[in-house]
Amino acid sequence: MAATAEALSVIASRPGGLRRVLRLATSDGFALAGTLIYLVLILVAIFADQIATHDPTQILFGARGRIARNLPISFDHLLGTTHGGRDIFSQLVMGSRSAVTIGLTAAFFVVLIGTLLGLVSGYFGGWIDAIVMRFADIVLGLPFLPFVIVLSALSRPGTVTIVFAVAVLLWPNTARVIRSQVLSLRERSYVEAARVTGCSTARIIFVHIAPGILPLSFTYGSIAVGWAILTEASASFLGFGDPRVISWGGMLQDAFSSQALSRGAWNWFVPPGLCIVLVVLAGFFISRGYEEILFPKLRD
Amino acid sequence: MDALLDIRALSVSYRARSGAVHAVDRASFTVPAGSVVGLVGESGCGKTTLARAVMGVMPASAQVSGDALLFQGVDLLKLSPRERRRLAWTKLAFIPQTAMSALDPVYRVGAQIAEVLVERGGFSRTAARARAEELFAMVGIDRARLAEYPHQFSGGMRQRASIAIALALEPALVLADEPVTALDVIVQRQVLDVLKDLQARLGLSVVLVTHDISVVAYACDRVVVMYAGRVVESGTAEEVLERPRHPYTMGLTNAFPDLAGAAHTLVPIAGHPPALDYPPPGCRFAPRCPFAQERCRTLDPSTEDAAGHVAVCWRAEEAELLRIQAARVETWAAMG
Numbered sequence: 001m002a003a004t005a006e007a008l009s010v011i012a013s014r015p016g017g018l019r020r021v022l023r024l025a026t027s028d029g030f031a032l033a034g035t036l037i038y039l040v041l042i043l044v045a046i047f048a049d050q051i052a053t054h055d056p057t058q059i060l061f062g063a064r065g066r067i068a069r070n071l072p073i074s075f076d077h078l079l080g081t082t083h084g085g086r087d088i089f090s091q092l093v094m095g096s097r098s099a100v101t102i103g104l105t106a107a108f109f110v111v112l113i114g115t116l117l118g119l120v121s122g123y124f125g126g127w128i129d130a131i132v133m134r135f136a137d138i139v140l141g142l143p144f145l146p147f148v149i150v151l152s153a154l155s156r157p158g159t160v161t162i163v164f165a166v167a168v169l170l171w172p173n174t175a176r177v178i179r180s181q182v183l184s185l186r187e188r189s190y191v192e193a194a195r196v197t198g199c200s201t202a203r204i205i206f207v208h209i210a211p212g213i214l215p216l217s218f219t220y221g222s223i224a225v226g227w228a229i230l231t232e233a234s235a236s237f238l239g240f241g242d243p244r245v246i247s248w249g250g251m252l253q254d255a256f257s258s259q260a261l262s263r264g265a266w267n268w269f270v271p272p273g274l275c276i277v278l279v280v281l282a283g284f285f286i287s288r289g290y291e292e293i294l295f296p297k298l299r300d
Numbered sequence: 301m302d303a304l305l306d307i308r309a310l311s312v313s314y315r316a317r318s319g320a321v322h323a324v325d326r327a328s329f330t331v332p333a334g335s336v337v338g339l340v341g342e343s344g345c346g347k348t349t350l351a352r353a354v355m356g357v358m359p360a361s362a363q364v365s366g367d368a369l370l371f372q373g374v375d376l377l378k379l380s381p382r383e384r385r386r387l388a389w390t391k392l393a394f395i396p397q398t399a400m401s402a403l404d405p406v407y408r409v410g411a412q413i414a415e416v417l418v419e420r421g422g423f424s425r426t427a428a429r430a431r432a433e434e435l436f437a438m439v440g441i442d443r444a445r446l447a448e449y450p451h452q453f454s455g456g457m458r459q460r461a462s463i464a465i466a467l468a469l470e471p472a473l474v475l476a477d478e479p480v481t482a483l484d485v486i487v488q489r490q491v492l493d494v495l496k497d498l499q500a501r502l503g504l505s506v507v508l509v510t511h512d513i514s515v516v517a518y519a520c521d522r523v524v525v526m527y528a529g530r531v532v533e534s535g536t537a538e539e540v541l542e543r544p545r546h547p548y549t550m551g552l553t554n555a556f557p558d559l560a561g562a563a564h565t566l567v568p569i570a571g572h573p574p575a576l577d578y579p580p581p582g583c584r585f586a587p588r589c590p591f592a593q594e595r596c597r598t599l600d601p602s603t604e605d606a607a608g609h610v611a612v613c614w615r616a617e618e619a620e621l622l623r624i625q626a627a628r629v630e631t632w633a634a635m636g
Contacts, residue, residue: 193402193462196357197416198388207415211406 114174
């Protein structure tokens with residue numbers, strides 16, 4: 001992995017590299033919107049303790065000791081309260097933490113596994129390729145949600161299970177696309193030229209081929225962020241989430257089971273739904289902008 | 301003259317669905333130190349395969365064998381891949397045919413020169429930087445352009461940049477595979493001049509693979525002519541081009557215009573080189589040769605060495621007479 005780090009540092013250390021990345025991020029409207037959404041999400045997740053107005057798990061009591069359930073939007077409760085008397089805004093803010101953790105770790109593993117297997121499979125070909133790709137085919141055949149549910153039922157439901165499931169189920173998409181790109185890149189003359197200079201195989205793969213597929217890795221990474229958050233939301237909504245962790249999916253499940261929809265308590269179910277949609281969208285927006293940053297030729 | 305590279309009966313075959321394809325068949329020739337040797341022949345006659353076999357960069361389906369492949373007295377065929385990799389670029393360098401695409405599009409040209417210097421030559425980053433500027437000055441490119449990407453270079457500049465990379469570690473031998481084929485004639489001349497000038501200044505040896513006789517005439521001291529995987533004639537450039545002893549070489553020299561001499565009709569060689577999975581018996585050029593006799597079609601021709609001018613032809617002794625006939629259009633037209 002040292003070589004990959006080197007390749008990345010080469011990209012980062014180019015004169016004016018950071019400024020160019022910033023310029024590109026701001027020149028493309030979609031990329032800018034995506035970056036801003038991610039920035040807000042990460043900042044909220046970091047400062048969640050300061051932003052939240054109440055303890056999201058605390059049951060609040062109103063005057064005369066009654067549970068402060070189903071309160072409307074007010075200065076005291078920015079998004080009202082739940083049926084169980086908890087502050088919705090504070091839950092929403094704390095929920096960003098699990099979204100960021102799950103989204104980023106799952107995406108990291110998807111990209112890592114998918115990129116490595118795609119590179120190795122595409123570059124070496126032969127029986128290595130056959131084994132990896134047949135294995136990918138099998139994994140692609142697994143139905144997504146049932147797999148997550150079974151996994152949660154068998155092990156302790158929670159963040160680790162969700163991240164594991166997403167990483168295990170999503171790498172084949174990344175690996176396949178990257179493999180096909182590597183099949184083309186490994187035949188390029190500059191790869192052959194590198195081989196003639198006496199370049200080691202690892203160096204050819206990580207320094208000369210990897211940069212060519214990094215944009216794909218990033219694209220699939222940002223898609224994986226969305227998928228991971230969606231998966232967590234789905235699992236939590238179905239009741240297979242970690243009950244001790246506040247997440248947007250868990251909020252939706254709570255709202256659903258308390259008949260928030262039939263009561264028209266939109267202040268309860270719309271905010272977490274909207275947050276999920278925005279974060280997933282932001283991933284796609286950013287992936288569009290990456291390509292230009294990483295392919296020098298597209299800049300001019 | 302000491303032979304820097306001595307190739308003895310080197311064969312390369314590729315495994316294919318139809319059986320083995322003998323791309324190079326018992327090729328022998330030497331490259332004296334400090335000389336430019338032209339390796340000529342039609343497309344598919346094994347020139348590139350031979351050059352790659354010397355570099356030791358072959359696809360898995362290739363099989364290399366031979367009596368010896370001596371480079372500075374060391375038999376490269378007996379070295380392990382690891383030992384050969386150590387020689388690559390420090391002693392033996394390569395200028396690829398497609399310098400247009402031989403540079404990695406995602407790195408700056410300077411970084412790619414530095415990569416070779418640091419990784420293969422053990423240079424420090426700062427030393428590599430200085431050396432890269434020096435190399436660019438040598439091939440006549442402004443050093444400010446080290447900071448540019450390959451797509452910002454013209455074809456001739458990319459070719460010169462790849463010459464710079466090849467010379468980075470001062471190798472003893474440079475194999476140039478069709479280095480000027482993709483360029484227009486004016487740029488060809490510039491690139492060849494750079495190569496010739498550096499060859500003379502640094503005292504290195506160059507094997508210039510080309511199908512262009514005029515490139516050989518302009519840049520080479522010695523010529524090796526290949527046909528259908530075999531070496532058919534070799535000798536000094538002057539000898540081989542002025543007094544060819546093999547009918548194929550006679551045909552080749554006829555097929556190119558002579559700028560200095562009188563205008564004459566270009567005479568093409570009819571037909572195609574044979575398929576190399578089932579080559580014809582005897583002399584491989586016999587089916588296209590206007591002078592072929594019965595023995596040419598059945599028996600492998602003898603190697604005739606006349607004071608270093610080697611021809612692999614049954615009728616090499618009669619070359620004087622054949623040359624006169626070969627200059628006529630009718631001789632070759634009868635073959636079509």
